[in-house]
Amino acid sequence: MTVATVGKRLGGSMSAAVLALAFGMAGGGKVLAQAAAPSQAAPSSPSLGKTLQRIQSSGVVVIGHRESSMPMSYVAHGTPMGYSVDVCLQVAQALGRHLKLRETKVAYRLVTSSSRFDAIEKGEVDLECGSTTNTAARRERVAFTIAHFIASSRIVVQSDKPYSRIEDLDGKTLASTAGTTNIDSLAREAATKSVRVRIEPAKDHAEGFGWVVSGKVQGFAMDDVLLYGLRASHTRPQDLKVIGKPMTIEPYAVAFERNNSELKAVVDAELRRLIQTRELHRLYDKWFTQPIPPQGINLGMRMPHLLVDSLKYPSDYVPQ
DSSP states (O other), X not given: OEEEEOOSSOXXXXXXXXXXXXXXXXXTTOOOBOOOOOXXXXXXXXXXXXXXXXXHHHSEXXXXXXXXXXXXXXXXXXXXXXXXXXXXXXXXXXXHHHTTOSSOEEXXXXXXXXXXXXXXXXXXXXXXOSSOBOOTTGGGTOEEOSOSEEEEEEEEEETTSOOSSGGGGTTOEEEEETTSHHHXXXXXXXXXXXXXXXXXXXXXXXXXXXXXXXXXXSEEEEEHHHHHHHHXXXXXXXXXXXXXXXXXXXXXXXXXXXXXXXXXXXXXHHHHHHHHTTHHHHHHHHHHSSOBTTTTBXXXXXXXXXXXXXXXXXXXXXXX
């Protein structure tokens, strides 16, 4: 786990604050670096719940991040970064203030689509900061903050192929990432429209996208923002296109320990503060309308109307 002090500025200054010796990125939930010594803090109280007790005792907020969910949560130059990560860094500061810590540090732990909820339930991460959709089934395992992004599930294909909608992919092989809502929504959409497809589960977004590039599969279904990020980072973006009508609406939110009312109150209050002060809008602009690491790509994505409207009345309510 890489451990760093949470600074007042986010982004480029983060790497300068690394306080532990990094061993290099590893797969799955492997530890990335030694944890720093705990901050001096008051003894933990059982009433705080497991997550807040851990943070108060150690002075460290553990952020679960993704490897290739650009621009939400990914690794560049060996450092976790992205829109969701920046949101979580603000939440980490709020947790430190709430617990009256003298110094708040963050530790990064790599998680995948398949391991993220296990990591929360096992207490390996305090905040899961990726491209995670708030759903009823997932709320049986974890809690969610107010949504900070709204995506929709679509399909990326090779540009020179005559595909513009899912019906054009009848009889083809498609991929989606294991452990995501997209793999289920793709199957439902195909069944609803009587489209016969074979669905291959990929271990992560990069693998599924790579299968399209290599021709192993004809399409990769994932949230549109991630597809545009993968496409933009490809050496020849023009060779790929995103097709089809939205198959789902995906409200992204930070996931954390469920049945912890005090923790939820703190993280929701911080999300509301970010929205009301428009700090969230500035973070959005940083990652979606400006050049981002590692290649200086500008996604040029203005805030979608669904997100603009949802931020007018911030809520964690999701009907399904």
